[in-house]
Amino acid sequence: METKSDFQITIDSIKNNRNVNTQTTEDIFFDLLCSVPPAAQVKGSFLNGEAYTHDNSGSPVYYCFFKKDNKFFGTMANKTAFDLKIWETQNDINPLNL
Numbered sequence: 668m669e670t671k672s673d674f675q676i677t678i679d680s681i682k683n684n685r686n687v688n689t690q691t692t693e694d695i696f697f698d699l700l701c702s703v704p705p706a707a708q709v710k711g712s713f714l715n716g717e718a719y720t721h722d723n724s725g726s727p728v729y730y731c732f733f734k735k736d737n738k739f740f741g742t743m744a745n746k747t748a749f750d751l752k753i754w755e756t757q758n759d760i761n762p763l764n765l
Contacts, residue, residue: 696739
């Protein structure tokens with residue numbers, strides 16, 4: 668029986684729970700940061716360079732990764748949510764309902 672990698676478990680969790688911050692590892696954070704140029708980046712956070720889907724208004728939605736309290740997390744975010752630094756006010760639920 669094949670087991671999923673930590674990477675695939677993280678990505679699946681983010682895709683299936685888009686409104687929740689999913690804790691991940693530092694290795695996965697930096698692997699994704701270095702995989703393609705980020706669509707947006709500020710200290711300790713970035714939007715993965717390729718959009719995963721689009722929201723109801725047609726804006727691209729990306730995997731968003733950030734560091735908070737020395738832990739690493741992933742969620743889904745469009746550029747507006749990223750610019751608002753959603754993880755600073757987010758308590759498990761994404762306020763923009765992506």
